[in-house]
Amino acid sequence: MGRCPACDEWDTLxxxxxxxxxxxxxxxxxTLAYADVDNLTFExxxxxNPEFDRVLGGGIVPGSVVLLGGEPGIGKxxxxxxxAEILSARGTRVLYVxxxxxxxxxxxxxxxxxxxxxxxxxxxxxxxxxxxxxxxxIEPGALVVDSIQTVLSEGLQSAPGSIGQIRExxxxxxxxxxQRHIPAFLIGHITKDGTLAGPKAxxxxxxxxxxxxxxxxxxQKLVRAVKNRFGPANELGIFEMTSQGLKCVDNPSSLFxxxxxxxxxxxxxxxxxxxxxxxxxxxxxxxSQTNYxxxxxxxxxxxxxxxxxxxxxxxxxxxxxxxxxxxYVNVAGGLSVAEPAAxxxxxxxxxxxxxxxxVSPKTIVFGEVGLAGEIRAVSSAFTRxxxxxxxxxxxxxxxxxxxxxxxxxxxxEIVSVSNVEEFLEAVGL
Ligand SMILES: Nc1ncnc2c1ncn2[C@@H]1O[C@H](COP(=O)(O)OP(=O)(O)OP(=O)(O)O)[C@@H](O)[C@H]1O
Ligand SMILES: [Mg+2]
Numbered sequence: 001m002g003r004c005p006a007c008d009e010w011d012t013l014x015x016x017x018x019x020x021x022x023x024x025x026x027x028x029x030x031t032l033a034y035a036d037v038d039n040l041t042f043e044x045x046x047x048x049n050p051e052f053d054r055v056l057g058g059g060i061v062p063g064s065v066v067l068l069g070g071e072p073g074i075g076k077x078x079x080x081x082x083x084a085e086i087l088s089a090r091g092t093r094v095l096y097v098x099x100x101x102x103x104x105x106x107x108x109x110x111x112x113x114x115x116x117x118x119x120x121x122x123x124x125x126x127x128x129x130x131x132x133x134x135x136x137x138i139e140p141g142a143l144v145v146d147s148i149q150t151v152l153s154e155g156l157q158s159a160p161g162s163i164g165q166i167r168e169x170x171x172x173x174x175x176x177x178x179q180r181h182i183p184a185f186l187i188g189h190i191t192k193d194g195t196l197a198g199p200k201a202x203x204x205x206x207x208x209x210x211x212x213x214x215x216x217x218x219x220q221k222l223v224r225a226v227k228n229r230f231g232p233a234n235e236l237g238i239f240e241m242t243s244q245g246l247k248c249v250d251n252p253s254s255l256f257x258x259x260x261x262x263x264x265x266x267x268x269x270x271x272x273x274x275x276x277x278x279x280x281x282x283x284x285x286x287x288s289q290t291n292y293x294x295x296x297x298x299x300x301x302x303x304x305x306x307x308x309x310x311x312x313x314x315x316x317x318x319x320x321x322x323x324x325x326x327x328y329v330n331v332a333g334g335l336s337v338a339e340p341a342a343x344x345x346x347x348x349x350x351x352x353x354x355x356x357x358x359v360s361p362k363t364i365v366f367g368e369v370g371l372a373g374e375i376r377a378v379s380s381a382f383t384r385x386x387x388x389x390x391x392x393x394x395x396x397x398x399x400x401x402x403x404x405x406x407x408x409x410x411x412x413e414i415v416s417v418s419n420v421e422e423f424l425e426a427v428g429l
């Protein structure tokens with residue numbers, strides 16, 4: 001049944017095979033005293049790909065299942081084929097289960113990516129039972145499944161890609177990888193609204209969830225860890241798509257600021273924290289007179305409701321009249337910033353555009369703004385300042401609450417502010 005007769009929703013019914021007790025495919029769990037559980041010492045497998053290691057929290061954990069999601073054509077197969085090649089070159093046998101493409105197509109991509117594949121095996125089998133039979137023969141040290149939506153279990157009647165099949169197959173791969181203590185990478189499609197196709201449960205089952213973010217038409221590709229059982233979440237890997245595959249970006253701050261037009265109003269440089277790494281990005285705003293009865297507010301890369309809130313704060317506390325103005329806010333370069341520290345540069349960019357006065361291109365700004373117009377301290381202030389110094393900035397405007405700093409800093413002028421009026425004066429608006 002495609003539609004649930006009870007709630008009238010489409011595609012919500014999950015088929016489950018009836019499994020007699022005791023015949024479960026996994027060995028039954030034992031109960032142990034905590035003290036008797038052996039310590040698991042695992043060594044992360046370094047991939048020599050600094051960006052990929054970074055998103056995983058320092059390398060691949062054996063026995064972990066990593067789900068990689070992303071829009072069509074963004075580079076999922078490319079990234080995992082490159083990782084498979086790195087592992088294979090070091091003597092790990094990698095089984096690449098290709099349900100979407102023929103082995104020839106994969107080889108074509110591999111030739112372009114300079115893949116030698118001395119220990120790489122491609123299987124175009126989509127039935128999970130037979131994939132495991134193949135795996136018994138090959139005894140891989142790592143598994144790549146491209147994609148989880150194409151594999152199916154013979155035990156279920158439903159079509160590949162249905163919720164029941166995806167969940168069942170993901171669980172089977174999870175057990176496989178835990179039992180053999182090998183890493184498994186599953187590629188997952190995402191739907192139009194940007195969530196992984198299949199049940200949300202898929203994200204709960206796996207250990208690590210990585211998403212390709214940003215615009216698929218842009219050359220820089222961002223891979224973010226939205227969940228990680230073995231490391232910090234929110235880490236970001238930054239790559240550039242080239243004809244030879246995804247190349248690591250060494251200095252993301254200079255990449256994101258490379259096309260910045262200096263001395264133009266509506267632009268403020270912000271030092272964002274992406275996981276543990278500081279990245280400088282340009283916050284842009286355009287305030288223009290509206291031609292509609294209700295003014296438009298559009299935000300890319302920042303939360304639109306946060307923009308509305310900050311605009312309301314500006315109207316109430318600073319006396320701006322933005323009712324008749326369209327406001328567009330954008331984070332240049334396709335990065336999305338969700339942290340509160342983006343408030344202050346956002347306010348700066350909006351006011352700069354509204355007054356048509358540029359902010360000094362040598363200034364960086366960060367800080368959270370409260371509803372009363374007060375400026376609140378943010379995390380990692382010192383790391384952000386160090387990045388700004390490294391990139392040659394001369395002034396930093398930041399919350400007074402973040403002072404004193406753990407160490408004195410040289411080479412940059414620090415201006416601390418505690419409310420919006422002070423901030424606007426500090427940046428000359
Ligand atoms: N010759 C080339 N030079 C540069 N980039 C290329 C070249 N060929 C392909 N690409 C890039 O590789 C991307 C396709 O990558 P890939 O097949 O890994 O994506 P995918 O996420 O696996 O897609 P799908 O969802 O269809 O499986 C293209 O969108 C393009 O950007
Ligand atoms: Mg693909």
